[in-house]
Amino acid sequence: MNNEDQRIERIKKRVKARQPAGRYQHTLGVAKVACDLARHYGESEEKAQIAALLHDYAKDLKERELKEYVLNHNLKVDQGLFETYQLLHGIVGAHMAKAEFQIDDDEILQAITYHTTGRVHMTPLEKIIYLSDFIEENRDYPGVKALRELAYKDLDQGLLQGFNNTIEFLVKTDKVLHCNTVEARNQILREIYTNESG
Numbered sequence: 009m010n011n012e013d014q015r016i017e018r019i020k021k022r023v024k025a026r027q028p029a030g031r032y033q034h035t036l037g038v039a040k041v042a043c044d045l046a047r048h049y050g051e052s053e054e055k056a057q058i059a060a061l062l063h064d065y066a067k068d069l070k071e072r073e074l075k076e077y078v079l080n081h082n083l084k085v086d087q088g089l090f091e092t093y094q095l096l097h098g099i100v101g102a103h104m105a106k107a108e109f110q111i112d113d114d115e116i117l118q119a120i121t122y123h124t125t126g127r128v129h130m131t132p133l134e135k136i137i138y139l140s141d142f143i144e145e146n147r148d149y150p151g152v153k154a155l156r157e158l159a160y161k162d163l164d165q166g167l168l169q170g171f172n173n174t175i176e177f178l179v180k181t182d183k184v185l186h187c188n189t190v191e192a193r194n195q196i197l198r199e200i201y202t203n204e205s206g
């Protein structure tokens with residue numbers, strides 16, 4: 009086993025110890041498809057795997073714990089993010105990845121940070137992690153198969169569909185929508201439209 013494999017195994021072991029069985033299974037599913045998408049699109053499989061393994065590292069913290077973590081570490085979050093505490097596990101997870109696993113690669117940290125909301129001008133790795141979260145093999149909902157196929161066919165189209173699904177779901181279930189998600193969706197939509205018409 010080389011150094012990198014050892015590093016991955018160490019991360020897996022600690023994530024497994026921290027997450028309930030179902031969450032860990034989801035994490036492994038995200039890592040698998042993220043790695044595969046990274047290979048497919050010529051991105052770093054190693055970065056995809058690390059970001060995927062740690063994307064939900066903070067997900068099982070309670071509302072109070074997430075908010076305290078943000079305040080204690082002076083993390084920069086807007087009011088919308090702070091109040092919708094379910095979204096905080098992205099930025100908190102990224103901070104924990106840096107503090108506990110010495111991950112200092114910004115691309116990895118940002119992929120973890122923005123997997124909860126998305127943002128405008130996402131990097132390919134951010135797009136891969138955002139989408140992998142929705143299409144990993146344990147996910148089962150109407151349209152997941154089509155989204156999986158789209159993710160491999162066109163990463164941006166897949167991302168747009170991912171945003172659309174999220175926005176539709178949040179509206180239908182009367183939940184708060186973060187402005188990053190709306191802005192990210194509009195930006196990728198414009199980009200696709202411009203490329204198609206130009």
Ligand SMILES: [Fe+2]
Nearest residue numbers: 063064067123
């Ligand atoms: Fe998450």
Ligand SMILES: [Fe+2]
Nearest residue numbers: 034063064141
């Ligand atoms: Fe997740």
